[in-house]
Amino acid sequence: MAEDTIISKRLTSGRANGPVFIVLALVAISIVYPLYFVIITSARPNVDYLRDPFGLPGEWTFDNYLRLLESYGVGQAFLNSLYVAVVTIALVLILATLAGYALAKYPVPGAKYATAAFVSLMLIPGAVLIIPTYVMLARLGLVGNYWGLILVYVSSALPFAVFFLSLSFRGIPVEVIEAARIDGAGFFRTLWSIVMPMGSSGIATLAVLQFLGVWNELLWALILIPEQSMKLLTPTLASIGTRFLTDQPLVSAGLFITASVPLLLLIFASKYVMQGLQVGVSR
Amino acid sequence: MSIASLTSRVGAASAAPTGGDPSAKPRRPGALHKKDRVIGLLAVLPALLLVVTFSAYPIAFAFFISFTRTNGLTFEWRWFENYIAMATDPIVQQVFLNNLKFLIAIPLVIFIAVVVSILLFERVRGWKFFRVIFFLPNVLSVAVIGIMFRNAFGYYGGVNQALGLFGIEPVEFFTDGNLAIAIIILALVWSGFGYMSLLLFAGLTAINPAVFEAAAIDGAGWWKRLWYITLPNIRRVLGFVFIINVIYTFTGLFGFVFVMTAGGPGYDTTTIDYLVYLRAFSSSNLGSGAALAVMLFLFIGILTLLQNKVFKLQEED
Numbered sequence: 001m002a003e004d005t006i007i008s009k010r011l012t013s014g015r016a017n018g019p020v021f022i023v024l025a026l027v028a029i030s031i032v033y034p035l036y037f038v039i040i041t042s043a044r045p046n047v048d049y050l051r052d053p054f055g056l057p058g059e060w061t062f063d064n065y066l067r068l069l070e071s072y073g074v075g076q077a078f079l080n081s082l083y084v085a086v087v088t089i090a091l092v093l094i095l096a097t098l099a100g101y102a103l104a105k106y107p108v109p110g111a112k113y114a115t116a117a118f119v120s121l122m123l124i125p126g127a128v129l130i131i132p133t134y135v136m137l138a139r140l141g142l143v144g145n146y147w148g149l150i151l152v153y154v155s156s157a158l159p160f161a162v163f164f165l166s167l168s169f170r171g172i173p174v175e176v177i178e179a180a181r182i183d184g185a186g187f188f189r190t191l192w193s194i195v196m197p198m199g200s201s202g203i204a205t206l207a208v209l210q211f212l213g214v215w216n217e218l219l220w221a222l223i224l225i226p227e228q229s230m231k232l233l234t235p236t237l238a239s240i241g242t243r244f245l246t247d248q249p250l251v252s253a254g255l256f257i258t259a260s261v262p263l264l265l266l267i268f269a270s271k272y273v274m275q276g277l278q279v280g281v282s283r
Numbered sequence: 284m285s286i287a288s289l290t291s292r293v294g295a296a297s298a299a300p301t302g303g304d305p306s307a308k309p310r311r312p313g314a315l316h317k318k319d320r321v322i323g324l325l326a327v328l329p330a331l332l333l334v335v336t337f338s339a340y341p342i343a344f345a346f347f348i349s350f351t352r353t354n355g356l357t358f359e360w361r362w363f364e365n366y367i368a369m370a371t372d373p374i375v376q377q378v379f380l381n382n383l384k385f386l387i388a389i390p391l392v393i394f395i396a397v398v399v400s401i402l403l404f405e406r407v408r409g410w411k412f413f414r415v416i417f418f419l420p421n422v423l424s425v426a427v428i429g430i431m432f433r434n435a436f437g438y439y440g441g442v443n444q445a446l447g448l449f450g451i452e453p454v455e456f457f458t459d460g461n462l463a464i465a466i467i468i469l470a471l472v473w474s475g476f477g478y479m480s481l482l483l484f485a486g487l488t489a490i491n492p493a494v495f496e497a498a499a500i501d502g503a504g505w506w507k508r509l510w511y512i513t514l515p516n517i518r519r520v521l522g523f524v525f526i527i528n529v530i531y532t533f534t535g536l537f538g539f540v541f542v543m544t545a546g547g548p549g550y551d552t553t554t555i556d557y558l559v560y561l562r563a564f565s566s567s568n569l570g571s572g573a574a575l576a577v578m579l580f581l582f583i584g585i586l587t588l589l590q591n592k593v594f595k596l597q598e599e600d
Contacts, residue, residue: 021407027399028416031477034431035419037441053444099330106323107316114327121338123587125534127556128580131563131573132344133337135355155337158330187322216424218538223564234426238542241430248439255427255434262422270415273422 035259042252049249064253068240074257076229077236084146084221084232085214088153092161092210093203095154100165101195105177106187115163122159126219129156134223142224149224153217157210168202169195201275208269209276212262233258342580348573355569365574375575377550378558382533384464385554388471389528393521395472396479401513403480404487414484417477425474425538432470433457433543460551463544467552470539475531479524486520487513526590530583555579 041049042064044057052058068074102108103115133152134143142148172195180190196203221232240254266273349365351358369375399417403410420428435441436456443453457463490513498508514521536554540546546553546561553561555575562572 017405017407020402020405021409024399024402024407024410024413027395028413031416031419031473034435034473037435038431050439053441095330095333098326102323102326106319106326108323108327109320111323111327114331117331117339118334121334123530123583124338124342125530125556125579125583127534127537127559128345128576128583129338129341130560131569131576132341132348134563135348135569136341136344138355151333152337155333158334159338162330187326212422216422216426218424218426218541219560222541223560234424237424237430238426241426241433241542242545245437246439248434248437251430251434255431259423259427262424263419266415266419266422273418274415 038252038255038259041249042256044249046247046249053248064250065257067250068253068257072236072240073229073231074233074236074240074254077231077233078257080146080230081215081221081233084150084153085211087146088150088157088214089207089210091150091154092157093207096158096161096165096206097191097196097203099158099162100169101187101191103162103166104169105172105174105195115166118159118162122163124156126156130219130223137224144225144227144230146225146230149220152220152224153214157213161206161210164206165199165202169199172198201272204269205272205275208265208272212265212273215261345573345576345580348570349577351570353569354567361570365568365570368571369574369578374550374553375558378553378555381464381550381552382536382554384461385468385471385532385536386529388468388475388532389525391468391472392475392479392528393524395476396483396524397514397521399476399480400483400487401509403484404513414481417480419477420474421478423474425535426542428470428474429539429542432466432473436466457544458548460548463548463552467536467539467543470543471532471536475528479528482524483517483520486517490516523590526586530586530590533579534583 040057041053043060043062045059045061045063048058099114103111108114137143137148137152140148142151176198177190177194180194185193216234218234218238222235222238225231225235237254237258241251244250348358350360350362352361352364353359403414433440437443438453438455442456446452446454454462456466494512494516495508498512503511533554534556537556537560540552540554540557541560544552546557550558556579559572559576559579562575563569566572
């Protein structure tokens with residue numbers, strides 16, 4: 001019996017191995033090649049691109065990047081995006097850690113309703129919210145102000161963040177927290193020295209996911225920050241993409257600048273990115 | 284000191300669940316409990332208030348706006364005027380039809396995702412690496428993906444350059460509505476199948492391997508096992524994937540449409556969420572956009588309930 005299963009396993013995988021690998025490799029190439037094309041194109045002059053778009057550049061250059069940074073405000077936009085993303089992540093992590101810990105380990109009155117509110121507001125599409133939110137923020141004088149944008153980002157990230165962290169904090173054994181509390185540690189002490197270290201992997205996962213979300217967001221960044229010098233990276237990229245239809249290398253450089261940060265995260269934090277995915281599944 | 288605290292710790296841990304030790308406990312847990320409730324509430328409150336202010340309240344506000352004629356400053360109550368106008372608006376009808384066209388992406392995404400997930404499940408050499416590669420488009424902004432595809436299919440783009448190698452004249456992909464929709468669908472499939480295949484892969488790993496072994500011993504071939512075991516066992520994940528894709532098709536296309544076609548030519552590639560944006564920032568009456576948004580909200584709500592039902596079925600089985 002045991003021998004049979006081993007043999008059958010070996011037979012099936014042995015038979016399917018080659019073709020399966022080839023198909024998967026082809027699919028992988030269909031994903032990687034366009035990105036490779038963008039990167040190569042971004043590193044050559046337009047004339048060189050038009051002469052032979054699929055070959056390697058006859059002349060390598062950083063001019064496209066320099067032009068974007070010097071003349072089209074991409075450097076500033078990059079920093080703006082970074083600022084908004086970092087502030088948003090910090091606020092989301094603080095608020096979601098507090099709420100997540102309380103919901104996981106404290107007898108919060110009406111916890112059921114709070115959780116229901118968070119869960120039901122998790123998937124509200126941006127299109128539904130743009131008109132009322134814009135009117136509301138305009139009245140508060142928060143359009144054209146990063147705080148308006150950050151508040152929108154934080155509040156749209158919180159439902160998932162709270163849900164996610166309360167799930168991962170629930171896995172921390174009650175005995176450990178109880179023991180610390182008997183020793184006199186209060187809410188913040190247990191949170192800081194037990195819950196956060198033990199839940200650090202969940203917190204890191206959340207930070208990576210939320211960073212990607214904010215960095216890549218387009219709709220809110222577009223409508224809430226009309227001021228040119230304050231623009232974030234994605235709207236800046238969108239306007240460059242529309243203005244320079246005939247200059248593929250320049251646009252490609254913009255694409256790579258915008259994609260570089262998420263790609264770096266995927267390379268260096270793929271563990272956390274993939275972990276976040278698992279939660280998406282269980283949801 | 285340390286021994287005392289240790290014993291009290293052990294005592295508390297073992298006593299807490301049963302409510303035990305009558306000498307010290309009965310009063311203190313009550314007081315602690317009350318304090319804990321307050322602390323818990325205070326910890327949840329900031330997050331809850333923010334979410335209510337910036338998510339729940341705007342939804343209610345959207346309902347209100349949809350019954351008014353407004354420029355955002357003054358509101359004139361007009362009952363169902365916006366809804367009636369919407370029902371007879373040819374643009375809305377066309378845009379809804381466009382959204383139905385975009386649904387073609389779903390069977391394509393699901394088909395590719397099923398194939399890829401089943402192939403990944405063979406766990407050939409390097410499958411973990413492939414998994415990360417397939418996930419790659421998911422970390423990119425729709426702005427990046429959209430512009431990449433617009434570039435590739437643009438007049439000077441890679442596709443036309445490649446056609447040129449075969450002596451074919453450049454094609455203006457974005458001047459024809461249906462062709463433009465096809466390109467956007469291609470972008471959707473390219474960027475979407477990876478995540479879906481990983482969802483399906485998780486569904487596959489949940490199948491008891493003994494089932495496969497039993498079938499293999501009974502002489503069922505690879506295709507038979509696929510058809511009678513693998514696919515039936517992931518049908519609930521398939522249902523889930525289907526519904527989240529429908530929701531995405533009706534709410535998540537703004538970015539693609541904005542950077543690839545700006546809704547044109549005419550309204551040929553405008554989707555509902557993009558039309559809400561257009562009505563919000565280029566029309567004098569926000570009410571009509573809000574009415575559209577409310578319809579979208581109700582539609583998504585129904586789909587989500589449906590999805591929850593599917594999810595419940597999954598738990599019952």
